[in-house]
Amino acid sequence: MEGVDANDKYAKELEVGVRVVQLACRLCQKVQKGSIGPTPDQVFSKDDDSPVTVADWSVQAMISWILSESFGKQNVSIVAEEDTQALSDSNSTRLLASVVATVNESLAMAPRFGLKGPTTSLGPTQVLEAINHCNSTGGPIGKHWVLDPVDGTLGFVRGDQYAVALALIENGQVVVGVLGCPNYSSKKKLVNNSSVSKEGCVMYARKGSGEAWMQPLACEGGTHVVWPNSATRIRVSSIDDPSLATFCEPVEKANSNHSYSAGIAYTLGLRKQPLRVYSMVKYAAIARGDAEIYMKFAKAGYKEKIWDHAAGVVIVEEAGGVVTDAGGRPLDFSRGVYLEGLDRGIVTCSGAILHDKIIGAVYASWESSHL
Numbered sequence: 001m002e003g004v005d006a007n008d009k010y011a012k013e014l015e016v017g018v019r020v021v022q023l024a025c026r027l028c029q030k031v032q033k034g035s036i037g038p039t040p041d042q043v044f045s046k047d048d049d050s051p052v053t054v055a056d057w058s059v060q061a062m063i064s065w066i067l068s069e070s071f072g073k074q075n076v077s078i079v080a081e082e083d084t085q086a087l088s089d090s091n092s093t094r095l096l097a098s099v100v101a102t103v104n105e106s107l108a109m110a111p112r113f114g115l116k117g118p119t120t121s122l123g124p125t126q127v128l129e130a131i132n133h134c135n136s137t138g139g140p141i142g143k144h145w146v147l148d149p150v151d152g153t154l155g156f157v158r159g160d161q162y163a164v165a166l167a168l169i170e171n172g173q174v175v176v177g178v179l180g181c182p183n184y185s186s187k188k189k190l191v192n193n194s195s196v197s198k199e200g201c202v203m204y205a206r207k208g209s210g211e212a213w214m215q216p217l218a219c220e221g222g223t224h225v226v227w228p229n230s231a232t233r234i235r236v237s238s239i240d241d242p243s244l245a246t247f248c249e250p251v252e253k254a255n256s257n258h259s260y261s262a263g264i265a266y267t268l269g270l271r272k273q274p275l276r277v278y279s280m281v282k283y284a285a286i287a288r289g290d291a292e293i294y295m296k297f298a299k300a301g302y303k304e305k306i307w308d309h310a311a312g313v314v315i316v317e318e319a320g321g322v323v324t325d326a327g328g329r330p331l332d333f334s335r336g337v338y339l340e341g342l343d344r345g346i347v348t349c350s351g352a353i354l355h356d357k358i359i360g361a362v363y364a365s366w367e368s369s370h371l
């Protein structure tokens, strides 16, 4: 069997994770095309001014419901990005109705993805409950699912790259990661900021397996999703010469200091222009060997959330890459919703040679920087 040994630990979690992320990617594509739910330009602002759409809430509700159904609600702890505040006030009846309709249309497709759907449609209370069930704060003990229902919401809204990211943490370690990338072709390299494809991919890995895998997104109107569905192994790039390396970073200047990373790139002798990509697709690009370096230096005081990194980190590591903070220490997923203690930024590389050079350059430059 490709991609997974059925007897191995976390085999069921991985299989359900991949199937449900496949289904979530289909949901997002349908919302984007306007074939379910409202028009995609119905974008709302959260308290921190970041955008949220019907797809974010619907994916969270759908995945929460499927995980509870598959593993037993009492056993399932989920740490996820969205809450129901904006859906719960009296002006939000239509919005909530859109989410409920989208969740039900998506769950009706569950059997085609090898998942069990509900016998009758979910009502608003059940949908709100499924979203609210994701209010765990994780921590160092036990199993916690970590979900970013639509990572890179801005990319989603703009028809660019975005991701559905699901991971499982056990005792503070990321043990399973699944990354759905609906606009990242399983066949074509990500070469520039507009490499948007109609045929996406799902990547996944289990900690300690030494293997990371990719399968194409299930195509619309195709047959049932067969596990593991023509998965191919992925591996990081073997390039370790900085002058040949490609580095990626967030599109938004507000999310990462572009001039600081440009300084590091210059010091290292990186020649190529940065590949600016929305969402955890940056981790996917490293894992697949389309780029060698991903640097993110958020503003001082910004606290990185575990759902923005968990799935990407385990996939990159199992594909042969290295992920640490800017001080060279591993990311700590054991301390709740945030990556507490993160030193300045995140440095992801295809191998140790490039990684050592970047950490060295950060160390040397920090004194004179103005982050």
Ligand SMILES: Nc1ncnc2c1ncn2[C@@H]1O[C@H](COP(=O)(O)O)[C@@H](OP(=O)(O)O)[C@H]1O
Binding pocket: 050, 081, 148, 150, 151, 152, 153, 154, 249, 250, 251, 252, 254, 255, 256, 277, 278, 279, 280, 298, 299, 302, 305, 308
């Ligand atoms: N001020 C900020 N600094 C750093 N990261 C931020 C940020 N504001 C939002 N983000 C995070 O960056 C993610 C987008 O990543 P990227 O910039 O790499 O595309 C957002 O995820 P969502 O889109 O899921 O909200 C959000 O969690």
Ligand SMILES: [Mg+2]
Binding pocket: 148, 150, 151, 152, 307, 308
């Ligand atoms: Mg996110």
